[in-house]
Amino acid sequence: MNPAKKPIALTRFLIEEQRAGHINADLRLLIEVVARACKAISHAVNKGALGGVLGDAGTGNVQGEAQKKLDVLSNEILLEANEWGGHLAGCASEEMDDFSEIPNAFPKGKYLLLFDPLDGSSNIDVNISVGTIFSVLRCPEGVEKLETKHFLQSGAQQVAAGYTVYGPSTMLVLTVGHGTHAFTLDRELGSFLLTQRDMQIPADTKEFAINMSNQRHWYPPMQHYIDELLAGKEGARGKDFNMRWVASMVGDVHRILTRGGIFIYPRDKKDPDKPGKLRLLYEANPMSFIVEQAGGASTDGLTRIMEIEPSKLHQRVAVFLGSKNEVERVTQYHADAAKSS
């Protein structure tokens, strides 16, 4: 490959982001360490049945979900990778009841790392794409003793966010607040190489992602919005729509970042006390940062997700994210319904 055309590695990209003043050395190290951990997770995931890590771990997490062996392994890989570098004050994970402090043997840093170590893990045993989602916050100044409340910051406070999708290729998608960029793992080199700078989500789309089996539980604005999509070109929208549902947020969001679309996990009557299924701090917030930096939008049906002030570490939220004009339309339907109720 022509050297001038050879894609740059993540390391060089991060050095250039630091030179541009977008990140500092500690945040650069943090992102490098998370990327290296994702390479180790990719290796374990790609072994499949040969790695002896498929199936259930026989344990449950704070969400009340059965943990897969790879959920537990991925969580351990991320914790161990981040404990020695001196860049973190603590971590929070979908797989842990409360946050985890950096062991006293190591220096503490000024960032907080939140992650879903293996999102969509129910897909692992059927060999469908899964991923790691992460979000980086600043630890508040002058904190002597880290507490859960220090993690409860709105998505707008994120300094970096990303995901790694373990699909036909392993790709890291990252934002540090200056665009959204995609890196593909070159397994021979063992490096993530920049394969798409400044991803842009088309403002309009003909594709939606939702679990249709919940349709009978949706509230009226959702029924109205989806009915219009299903009515196709004979209906009010005047065009046909396609549907995709991977049941792995990372897979659906990556498709939307690549070719547009809208991802929806709404609140519903099945569990009226639950605002939605997905978690705000380590799923919706990082994905919203990534999507907004690619020109998309992300709301909970009424409010911009990155403006929601969290009250609990594992707080759930409804999610409408992707192509800006579709997110704005469905959000307007919810706002109109709220006004008339």
Ligand code: P6P
């Ligand atoms: P359902 C995976 O469990 C997850 O948290 C997301 O990755 C995914 O988008 C969603 O739940 C799938 O939910 O109800 O279709 O299984």
